[in-house]
Amino acid sequence: MIDKFAQAYQEEAREVLQDLESSLLALVDNSDNSELVDRAFRDLHTIKGSGAMFGFDSIAAFTHDIETAFDCVRNGTLPASADLVSLTLKAVDQIRAMLDEAAGHGRADASTAAQILAQLRALTGAGETAEPKPLKGERQANPSPEAEEAQEWRIRFSPAPDFMMNGSDPLLLLDELGKLGSLQVKADTSKIPALEEIDPVRCYVSWELRLTTAASLDELKDVFIFVEDKCELAFEPVSGSSSVETDLAELKVDAGRQSGEGESRASERPSVPAASEVERGKGDRRESSHSEAASSIRVPAAKLDSLVDLVGRLVTVQARLSQIAARYEDQDIQAVAEEVEGLTSELRDNSMSLRTLPLRPIFERFRRLVYDLGRSLHKDVELTFEGEETNLDKTVIDQLGDPMMHLIRNSMDHGIETPEARVAAGKSSTARIHLSARHVGAQVHISVSDDGKGIDRDAVRERAIDRGLIASDTRLGDAEIFSLILSPGFSTAREVTDLSGRGVGMDVVRRNVEALRGSVEIASQHGLGTTVTLRLPLTLAIIDGLLVRVGQSQFVMPLANTVECVELSRRDIEDAGGKHLANIRGEIVPYVRLSEYMRMRIKRPELEQVMIAETDRGRFGFVVDQVLGHHQTVIKNLGRLFKPAQFLSGATILGDGTLALILDLDRLAQDALKKSATDNIQRVSIQDATDEIEKETALKV
Numbered sequence: 001m002i003d004k005f006a007q008a009y010q011e012e013a014r015e016v017l018q019d020l021e022s023s024l025l026a027l028v029d030n031s032d033n034s035e036l037v038d039r040a041f042r043d044l045h046t047i048k049g050s051g052a053m054f055g056f057d058s059i060a061a062f063t064h065d066i067e068t069a070f071d072c073v074r075n076g077t078l079p080a081s082a083d084l085v086s087l088t089l090k091a092v093d094q095i096r097a098m099l100d101e102a103a104g105h106g107r108a109d110a111s112t113a114a115q116i117l118a119q120l121r122a123l124t125g126a127g128e129t130a131e132p133k134p135l136k137g138e139r140q141a142n143p144s145p146e147a148e149e150a151q152e153w154r155i156r157f158s159p160a161p162d163f164m165m166n167g168s169d170p171l172l173l174l175d176e177l178g179k180l181g182s183l184q185v186k187a188d189t190s191k192i193p194a195l196e197e198i199d200p201v202r203c204y205v206s207w208e209l210r211l212t213t214a215a216s217l218d219e220l221k222d223v224f225i226f227v228e229d230k231c232e233l234a235f236e237p238v239s240g241s242s243s244v245e246t247d248l249a250e251l252k253v254d255a256g257r258q259s260g261e262g263e264s265r266a267s268e269r270p271s272v273p274a275a276s277e278v279e280r281g282k283g284d285r286r287e288s289s290h291s292e293a294a295s296s297i298r299v300p301a302a303k304l305d306s307l308v309d310l311v312g313r314l315v316t317v318q319a320r321l322s323q324i325a326a327r328y329e330d331q332d333i334q335a336v337a338e339e340v341e342g343l344t345s346e347l348r349d350n351s352m353s354l355r356t357l358p359l360r361p362i363f364e365r366f367r368r369l370v371y372d373l374g375r376s377l378h379k380d381v382e383l384t385f386e387g388e389e390t391n392l393d394k395t396v397i398d399q400l401g402d403p404m405m406h407l408i409r410n411s412m413d414h415g416i417e418t419p420e421a422r423v424a425a426g427k428s429s430t431a432r433i434h435l436s437a438r439h440v441g442a443q444v445h446i447s448v449s450d451d452g453k454g455i456d457r458d459a460v461r462e463r464a465i466d467r468g469l470i471a472s473d474t475r476l477g478d479a480e481i482f483s484l485i486l487s488p489g490f491s492t493a494r495e496v497t498d499l500s501g502r503g504v505g506m507d508v509v510r511r512n513v514e515a516l517r518g519s520v521e522i523a524s525q526h527g528l529g530t531t532v533t534l535r536l537p538l539t540l541a542i543i544d545g546l547l548v549r550v551g552q553s554q555f556v557m558p559l560a561n562t563v564e565c566v567e568l569s570r571r572d573i574e575d576a577g578g579k580h581l582a583n584i585r586g587e588i589v590p591y592v593r594l595s596e597y598m599r600m601r602i603k604r605p606e607l608e609q610v611m612i613a614e615t616d617r618g619r620f621g622f623v624v625d626q627v628l629g630h631h632q633t634v635i636k637n638l639g640r641l642f643k644p645a646q647f648l649s650g651a652t653i654l655g656d657g658t659l660a661l662i663l664d665l666d667r668l669a670q671d672a673l674k675k676s677a678t679d680n681i682q683r684v685s686i687q688d689a690t691d692e693i694e695k696e697t698a699l700k701v
Contacts, residue, residue, distance in 0.1 A: 009054040010099050016043050017092055018364060024085050024092070025367040031080040040088075041070040042222075047095065050226055052172070059098050065117050066091050069124050078124060086375075087123065089368065091116050150181065150214050152238035157224075158206035159231040165201055168227050174207065177223050181213025210238070301394060304355050311344075311351045312542055312634035318344040319632065319655035348542055348632065356391040356538075359437050359446070362400060363388045366408055370433060373412040380419055380430040381412065390437040392444050396516055396536055400446070403509040407448040407532050408433060410506065415452030415530050425527065427451070443518075443560070444538055449531040455524040457481055463490065482522035486510040509534075517649045519666055535666070537649075545633040545652075547660065548611065548624040550594045551602035554660040556633050556652055557622070561613040561665045565627050568608040582610055582621050591621025592672040613665045620669040633662060647671060 020043035027036050044067040051060035066088060072078035094116060097108040155177075159170050177183060185207060192204040211220070217235060224233055318340050325337035363385050370383045392400075411433055419429040434449040457478060464470045464484045484490060488507045509532075513520050518536040537543075545556040566584060568591075576582070582589050591610055595602055610621040635650040642648055649664040 006054055006056075006102070009050055009056065010103060012050065013047055013059075013099055014096070016046050017096060018361065019043050020047075021089065021092055021368050022364050024088055025371050027080050027085050028082060028371065031082075034074070037070060037073050037080060041067065041074055044070060045222060046225070049176070049222075052176075056098075056102060059095060059102075062091070062098070062113055062117070063095065065120055069120055072124060081123075084123060087116060087119055089371075091120075150212050153209075153211045153213070153220065154234075154236045154238050155209040155211060155220070156206070156234040157209060157231060158233075159203045159227075161202045161204070163203040163227070163230050168230065170203065170205075170207070173223060173227070174209075177209070177211065177220070180215045180219065180223070181211055183212075184210040299354075304351075304394070308351050308355060308542070311348050314344055315348060315542060315632045315634050316653050316655070320657075321655075323655040345632065352393075352542060353391075355394050357394050357397055358389045358391055359397070360385070360388040362397055362404070363435050365401070366404065366435070369405065369408055370412065373409065377412060378418065379412065379416055381416060382430055382432050384432060384434045385436070386434065387437040388435075390439060390444060392437075392536065393538065396444075399512060399516060400534075400536075403512045403534065404435075404446070404448065406506065406509050411448065411450040411452065411530070415450045415454070417453055421453075425453075439538070440535075444536050446534045446536065447531055448534075449529060451529040454526045454528055454530055455482060455485070455522070457524075457526070460484055478524075479522070482524060483520075485522065486520060514646075517664065543633050543635060545631050545662065546611070547628040547631040547654075548609075549626040549628055550598070550624050551600050553600070554628070554654065554658070555594070555624075556631060556660050556662045557611055557613065557665060558662070559630070561615065563612045563614060563619070566610050566612065568610045568623060570606065584612060584619075584621075587619070589619050589621050590673070591623055592668065593623040595623075595625075597668070597672065613669075615666045615669040617666075617669045617673055620665070620672075622663075622665065622668065631660075635662060 020040055023036050023040040023043065027033065027040070030036055044063055048060045048063040048067055051057070051063065069078060069084065069088075073080050073084070078084070090112075094108065094113050097106065097112075100106045101108040157170070157173075159168075163170065174183070174185060186209075188206045188208060189204070191206075192198070198204075213220075220235060221228070221233075224231065318337075321337050321340060325334045367383055370381050373379075374381045416431040416433075417425070417427075422431065423429050432451050434447075436447045436449070438445055460481050461470075461476070461484075464481075464487075465472050467487075467490070469484055469487055469490075470476065486506050486509065490506065510520055513534050513536065516536055518534055521533045521535065522530070523533070524530040544559040546559055546562055548555050548557060564584075566582070568582065572582065580591050580593070582591050589610075589612060593608075594600075595604070605625055608623050608625060609627055610623050611627065612619055612621050631652075631654075633652045636652060638645075638648060638651055647664050647668040648661050650662045651659050652662060654660055
């Protein structure tokens with residue numbers, strides 16, 4: 001159980017560190033923002049306080065000095081300078097290393113921690129051997145009651161019976177409270193049962209406290225910040241000079257009265273700004289009521305994956321039930337099958353929503369990367385977000401970090417100019433990298449844009465010719481030329497640096513995104529900037545699809561991509577002159593016949609059907625023999641043998657136990673257009689050669 005609580009602390013501490021990092025980076029440009037300073041202070045206090053509670057004493061001791069510095073910033077005795085922010089960011093890295101060491105991964109360098117603390121003391125003006133300046137919330141234990149601005153408080157602390165079952169220790173809380181001032185304690189033991197009835201893990205004692213301190217009410221409540229939903233608390237300022245014993249006796253009487261005397265914990269809870277509102281400087285990182293605080297729980301990702309897998313199996317069984325119901329004309333069976341189908345669909349949607357998370361945390365993670373690279377490259381760069389609340393499957397998010405990191409590094413190193421070059425080009429000296437996300441059907445499009453110098457089209461083409469990727473006379477559009485950057489080992493850099501030049505980064509982007517059944521699109525304008533868009537599936541588990549038949553084989557098309565289905569007769573083919581073009585209400589739409597594309601030797605039916613879909617290349621048609629209907633598709637990954645078949649994104653099991661391949665319509669359209677363009681070039685080349693021969697023959701005659 002101790003290990004479980006330690007793991008819970010580590011998970012929470014990493015989240016708080018991410019919040020702290022965001023606050024610190026926002027302080028770089030808003031050093032006088034008191035809300036950001038308070039947020040950073042509270043994050044440090046959270047790491048230190050919960051660390052001490054769960055046995056991470058080294059982390060708590062290290063964080064204490066950092067917290068002290070930010071208390072000085074709160075008091076106005078120390079500015080939130082760039083040096084302080086930079087040093088605190090190093091401390092964040094050190095705390096992460098200490099968490100990794102506690103988890104058994106690597107080892108934290110103690111000399112680094114000592115160096116950070118020494119630099120911090122030099123920055124704050126404290127001596128090397130001097131004691132850290134006490135915080136407002138951590139004065140030396142039991143100072144004189146006559147301290148300046150001291151206030152007397154009566155505090156009632158009544159832990160819930162299961163208070164200690166989550167690892168909390170009430171005596172540690174009393175000890176921390178005692179550090180705030182002069183504390184007198186009286187325990188109420190009236191609820192302790194007989195010895196044979198005592199449960200050693202339950203708490204039967206409550207406390208009535210008298211505290212004289214100069215700390216504020218918020219600082220008193222911060223002591224109980226981690227347990228406030230597991231206890232009853234009441235704070236009352238004391239006026240007059242009544243004896244402690246009398247006051248405590250009155251408190252004991254009050255403890256028996258009903259609640260509702262204006263001392264509700266929810267109303268007294270201090271407001272803590274959320275990290276998700278760094279720019280706005282508002283919000284509440286904690287829940288505003290106990291019912292809300294209890295409404296969310298931590299669930300291991302493995303359990304969610306197991307749930308989705310079970311739902312996927314249920315979807316397959318439901319499809320089989322629907323087929324059986326359709327085979328027998330029994331209304332009772334059909335009614336049950338329809339009800340099971342509706343429940344399965346709702347369960348599928350709910351289970352999938354549990355696996356989706358907002359993109360904000362991964363966007364926030366890159367603030368630090370931009371900050372560090374900006375300092376090392378001597379470039380002023382602002383990172384902005386749009387659509388950060390867009391949800392995406394956690395499995396996809398986990399694999400999105402490396403591609404986005406490489407894209408941002410490329411923008412910082414290759415795309416964005418130095419401040420002097422930007423000013424000379426008539427731009428602002430501060431560059432901008434913009435991260436955006438939006439839902440498009442069953443996909444999420446994530447874009448990384450910069451306002452730098454853009455991609456040199458000619459340089460990319462020349463480099464591709466030098467490496468033999470294309471012929472010197474090959475005619476390519478801008479999108480095709482820019483896509484060459486994604487080739488393995490491709491780089492236009494003249495020299496290798498710590499950031500780039502080896503041609504690895506963009507290849508990693510392509511491979512990782514394709515592994516997620518996604519695609520990469522690059523757009524650039526010379527002198528204006530570059531945008532790289534990652535097109536990713538919303539989920540990797542279950543999708544809605546259309547089941548189609550080609551010959552005796554069945555395939556699934558993602559329903560989110562399809563627009564409509566139209567018939568294709570022999571006459572329609574003749575009207576188009578044999579070309580793969582369909583006239584859809586006046587719009588000419590190219591199509592590919594799946595039987596021909598897959599080289600299936602089957603007889604073409606008299607009447608075919610064209611599925612019109614939205615793809616990266618615009619509207620595109622896919623000719624099939626028959627559309628069988630809607631199908632809830634559980635996606636199963638294909639083995640390595642199918643890796644060359646890029647137009648397949650997976651497979652699924654049908655209700656009768658047979659397999660159906662899932663088509664990637666974007667890649668199908670892209671590959672079909674490439675083959676069509678190649679065929680046209682070959683035809684043009686043959687015709688040119690024929691014309692040339694005829695001309696030479698005519699001249700000889």
